[in-house]
Amino acid sequence: MTRSLALLIAAATLASWPAFAQPEGGAAVSVQASLFAEEVARARHEVDAAIRAGVNVPVPRDPGGGVTHEQHKRNYRTIFEGGQLYRLTGDRRYLDHVRALLLAYADLYPGLGRHPAAANQVAGRLFWQSLNDSVFLVNAVQGYAEIRDVLPAADRQRIDDNVICPMAHFLSDESPEVIDRIHNHATWAAAGVGLSGYLLGDRDLVDKALLGLDKSGKTGFLRQLDLLFSPDGYYAEGPYYQRYALQPFVVFAAAIAAHDPDREIFAYRDAIVLKAVRAAIDVTHNGYFIPVNDAIRDKSLRTEELYHAVAIAYGATKDPTFLSIADWQGRTVLTPAGEQLAGDLAARKAQPWRFDSRALGDGPDGKQGALVLLRTDGGRDGPLLVAKNSVQGMGHGHFDRLNWLYFDETGPVVTDYGAARFLNVEAKHGGRYVPENNSWAKASIAHNTLVVDEQNQFGGKWKVGEERPTQQLAAGLAGPTRYSIAAIDTAYKGVAMRRALLLVEVEGLANPLTIDILRATGGGRHVYDLPLHFSGHIIDSDIDFARHLAERPVLGTANGYQHLWVDGVGARAGKARLTWMQGSRFYSYHMLPPAGARFILAESGANDPQFNLRREPALIQRVEGAADAVFVSLLEPHGKYDASSESVVASKARVSAMDHRRADGADILTVTFADGRRFAVAVAEDVAPTARHRTTVDGRAFEWTGPVGRLDLSRETRK
C-alpha cells in the first residue's frame, strides 16, 4: 500500500527497469535518470554486500555507535532499500533477503524488554532510545510494503504479528510519554505507527497517529503540524532539528496524501508541510544548516532527510527550483518520487533556488520572535547575516536571544559553537551530547549576545526561556540597508536589551558591512559582556593588549566563563579594531564600546578534562559597574589573499572612523572610509513603518520614514 502511495505521488514509469534488472547486459542507463541510476547502483552495491554478509540480527546491547546499534541501523536501511530494489528490478534475491531479515526480527522482537544501554532517553527495545525504534519502523514498513503482497501468508502473518504490530503498539499505546508529546520524537513515532496502520489496514493505529492516543486531536501528527512549526514553516528547535524532524513529516504526509486524499494534507494549515521544506532549505548557508541551538556543524542538505523532503516536495509541487537543490545534493531517494525528480533534473528543468532574505516567525502563531536571515544576493554561499531572535527551542535551545551570525563565501565568519557532541562516537560520552554542551555550548557567553553579570539568560533554565519570547520589532528585507530590530526584557531580571543589526551594501565595496547597535538598560550596576566569536587567524589590532604570553588564566568560574582561556586584556579610547583573516578574505571588526570598556581576547577550551571542546577565539567587550550601556560595532569584510598568485589586496581596513550619538529619538551612526567617503545610518526608537523622522548630520538634514534611515554624506548636496 505504501507502494500505491509512492506511485500516486510520483507517477513513475517502470518501463525502463529491465535496464537495472540486468546491468551486466550493458544496457545503457538513460541519461535522463542518471541521478536515480546512481542511487539504484549504490543501493545494489550496499544490499548485495548485506546479502553476502548474511542475516545478522543481534540481541540489542550497545548504545549509539556500538556494534549492535549500527547493525540494526544497517538492517532497517537494507529492508528499505531491498524492498525498493525488489520493486524496481523484480530480482528475487532482494525479496528473499528482506523476508529473511524480517523473519529474524519476528523471532527476536517479541522477547525484547527495555534496552540494556538505555540512559537518560526514553528506552527503546532495539535501540537505546525509542526514537531509533521509531526510525526503524518508518524504514522497515516502507521496505516491507514492497514485498508483503508476494509473501506466503504464513510469513506475512508472522511479520505482521511479531514485528510490525508489536512495534507499532510499543510506540503508541505502550509509549504515551513519547507519542502524545509535541516533539519530533513523537512525529517519528506517529509516522511509524501511522505507516504501520496503513500497511496493515488498521484504522485504529492510523487515527492514533493522526489524532493522538485518545483520538481527540489534542496530540498526534496534525497537532504537531499545528504546534511545532510556525506559520512560516520554521521548526521550534531550530535548523538542525528542523532537518531531522522533516523526514517523518514528509514521509507520513505523502502516505496520508495517498491513503486519505480527502484530508488534502499538503494543503493543511496553508501548506505547512511544504513551507517547512522550503524553510529548511532557506536556513542553510552553502548547503549547511545554520548552527543555532544544539547543532552539529557538518550537517547539510546532503542528508537522507532532505533527499526525501526535496523529492516529495517536488512531487507535490513541481516547483523547478527544488531541482537545483537536488542538483547540489547530488543524491535522491529510491522511491518513484526520486525517480521522477532525477528525470526532470536530467531534462534540464531545474531553476535556481533563490536564497532570499526572510524573517521566519517563531512559535505556533509566528509571533514569538523570529529567525531573521538577511542576504544580499540569492546565492547559496553569499553574505548571510542571521539574527537569532526566536524562542528557546525547548531542551535543545541555547541561551542566546539577540545572538547574531555572519557567513559569506569563506564560510562561517561570526560563528556559533553549535553543539558539543561527537555523534555516535562511543569514546565521547557514548556518542551523546557531552557535558560541555550544557556548560559551554548552551551558555550565553558562548554566543554573540550580551551577557549580564556573567549569568546565563533565564538563569540557564530552558523552561523559563520557553515562556518568554523575543520581540521582533521590525525587519527590512530589501534594498541596500537590510535590518532586524529586536528586543527582550525578560532574559535578565531588570535589564532590557534592544539590538539593531543592519546589513549595509556600499557602492564600491565588494562585501556588505554589518552594523550592530546594542543597548542595555538596567537599574543598578552590572557587568556587561558582549562577545564576538569569530573564525580566522588574527592579523592585528589597534588595541593595546596586556598579553598572557607565558601563563594563561581562565576568565571565570561558571556559566561558560570557566571554559575561556584569557589571551589578553586591553583598552583603547575611541574606536577600536581587530582584524583577522579567513581563507582569502580579511575581516575588521570596529567597535565603539561604552566608556571605560575593556577588551578581552579569549579562546574556548579551558576546564575541558576530556578534550571535548574545540578551541576557538572570541573577543569580549566588557564594561563594569554600569546601569545602561550601548555597544556599537561594525564588521567589515575586505581585501583578498591569493596564495596561488601570491597577491594581496586591501589587507587594511577601509573604515577609518565611526561616530555614534543618540538624538531625535534615534541612534545615529556615521561611518567614514579611508578615502574620505562617509555615510550615516539612523535607527529610530519608534519602529512604526510609517513614522517619519528627522535629524541633522554634519549640518545636513537627514529625514527618513520607518525604523531605519540612511544618508550618503559623500555627495555634495549641502547648500
Place this chain on the structure above:
Amino acid sequence: MTRSLALLIAAATLASWPAFAQPEGGAAVSVQASLFAEEVARARHEVDAAIRAGVNVPVPRDPGGGVTHEQHKRNYRTIFEGGQLYRLTGDRRYLDHVRALLLAYADLYPGLGRHPAAANQVAGRLFWQSLNDSVFLVNAVQGYAEIRDVLPAADRQRIDDNVICPMAHFLSDESPEVIDRIHNHATWAAAGVGLSGYLLGDRDLVDKALLGLDKSGKTGFLRQLDLLFSPDGYYAEGPYYQRYALQPFVVFAAAIAAHDPDREIFAYRDAIVLKAVRAAIDVTHNGYFIPVNDAIRDKSLRTEELYHAVAIAYGATKDPTFLSIADWQGRTVLTPAGEQLAGDLAARKAQPWRFDSRALGDGPDGKQGALVLLRTDGGRDGPLLVAKNSVQGMGHGHFDRLNWLYFDETGPVVTDYGAARFLNVEAKHGGRYVPENNSWAKASIAHNTLVVDEQNQFGGKWKVGEERPTQQLAAGLAGPTRYSIAAIDTAYKGVAMRRALLLVEVEGLANPLTIDILRATGGGRHVYDLPLHFSGHIIDSDIDFARHLAERPVLGTANGYQHLWVDGVGARAGKARLTWMQGSRFYSYHMLPPAGARFILAESGANDPQFNLRREPALIQRVEGAADAVFVSLLEPHGKYDASSESVVASKARVSAMDHRRADGADILTVTFADGRRFAVAVAEDVAPTARHRTTVDGRAFEWTGPVGRLDLSRETRK
C-alpha cells in the same frame, strides 16, 4: 626571438586564432583547446581591465604587499600577457598598451636607486628585493619579445636602452652577490639576464647568464643545474622552493633550447631539468607541496611556476602523464606550449600520473641523504609517509633531520608547521617571514624528530647543518612493507640517532600502519623528547594525564619550547595510546617509550605577542637522565565517521598490543590486533641488502634477507 623559441618548442598552429581575435562574432571556440581558450579569455579580461585603468608606473616605495609593489607586479603580468595576446589576436590595443607600459618604465627606471623599503634582502630597484626585479625582467622580456619587431625603431631603442639593458646589467655586472651565487635568486637573475641577451642579441649577457660573470662556468645557470638539484632532480631547499625555483629553470631552458639547440639543454646532466619537473610533482600530496623546510602550506601545483613547468616539460617530452597534472591544475600558460598541451588534453591523450614511492637523493651527488616518499598506491591523495632525511636546505632549512610526516585522504595527519609567514600581508612583519619562523617553525621541537636536551640540531646553526648530511642507510619502495632507514650522528654532539620508518599494509585493514623505531645512543645523561605533531581533535587516551585545566604553563624557555603550552603531563606503564579524529577517520598513535618516560600534551601558540602562530597540538614522549633510548611507535588509521548518514564504524583502535625487543642484531616488533591476529617486523642493524638474518618469535623461526623482515604470526605454520 622569444617567440621563435616558443614556436620551436610547441609547434603550435595559429590557424585557429581568428576565433579569439573576434570573440564577439560568436565563433565557437574549439573544444580541443578549451583550457587554452579559458586562459586567453582570462588574460583578455585582465589585460582589458589594465588598459581601462591606464598606465600606472609608480615610483617604488612599498615593501611586499604594498601598493607600489603590487602595481609593479601587475605591470609585469600585463606586459607578459599583453605580448602573448598581441601574438595570438593581432589586436593593436595590446600592442599599444604593452608599448606604453614599457615606455613608462623607460622614463622611470634609469633614475632609480636602491629601493627605499629594502630590509635584510639584497635591495632591488623596482622592488624591495632584487629577486622581484629578476622576476619582472623574466616576464617583461617575454612580453616585449612579442611586440619588439613591430615597434618604431625609436621606441625599440628607448626600451632596449632604458629598461632591458640597464635591468640586465643591474642584475648581472652590478649584482655579483646575487647572480654569482648558487641559489634560486641567482637562477631568476640568470634567466632574466639570459633572456635579455637572447632578445637583444647580446652574447655577452647570455654567456654571463650561462657561465657566471667571469664566464668560467664556476657559477651561472649551468653550474646551478649541477649543484642545486640532486641527480634525482630534488632541489636543495625543499619542495616549496623547488616549486618556486622551477620557473626560471624551465623558461630559460626553453629559451636555450630554441636559441642554442646544440647545447641540448633538456638532455643536460641526464635530463636534469625534466627530472626536476617530475620531482616537483612527486613531492606533493593531493597537489599540495609537502611542507618541509620553509613552506607555506597552501601552495599547490596550481601555481604559475608549475603551469609553465608542466607545459614546457610536456612540449619537450610528450609524456602523456603530464596532461593529467594539467587536468588537475585546470590552468595552463598563454604560450604555444600551453596551447599544444591544452589541445592534447582535450583530445583525451592524458594518462594518469603515477605517484610512486621514491627515495629522492639529496645533494649534487645524490648521496647527502634523501627525501623518502613511501606510498601504497599511485594516487594523488592516498597514504604518504615522508621521511625527511635530506641535507639542511640552506637558509630555508629546518633543524629536523629524521623528521617524518604522514598524509592520507583526510589531508595532513602527522604534520609539519611549515613556515611562519603571512605572504605579502603587510601587517604581518611586512609580509616577510615573521620572527616566530626562527623561534618556532625551524626549531627541532616543532618537528617529529628527536630533540636532545631541549636544543636545536646543529646548535641551530644552519651553515653547520649544511656540512653534515643525513645517512640514508636503506629504503624499500615496493611490497607491503615499505621502509626508510636513516641515521645521523652529527646533529647533537655525542648522540647518534637511527630511525626506521615502515609503511605496512595489512590484509583486512583499509589503511596502512606506520611503524617507527627510533634509537638514540649517547654518552652521559640526556633529556630525550620525541614530539608528534598531529592534526585533528583528540578523542581519548589511555594515558592518565595530570591536566592543566585552569592555568596553562609553557614548556620551556628557548629553542621553540617557549612556544608550547602544556595541557597535561602523564605516564603509563607499557603500551600507551592517543586517539584523535580528522575528517572522516580516526587515528590511534600507539607508543612503547623507554622506561620511565612521561607524555606531554602541548599546543603551539605561547609567547606569541603578535598572534603570528597557529595553535596546533603535539604529544611529546620524554625521558630524562638517559644515555640511550629506544622509542617504538605505531600510527594506526582506522574507522569511518560519516556525519551525513550518522554512521560510525571502528572508532576504537584495532591494535591491542605491541612488544619490542632487541635480539639477533635486529629490532623485533610484534603487533597484536583485537581479533587476535599478530604479525612481527624486524629491522636489522646490518642494512646490507644481501645480509641474511634469523631470529625466533613465539617459538617460530623468523628469517629474512636485507634490512627489513616481516612474519605473519596468525597463520598456523608452527609444527
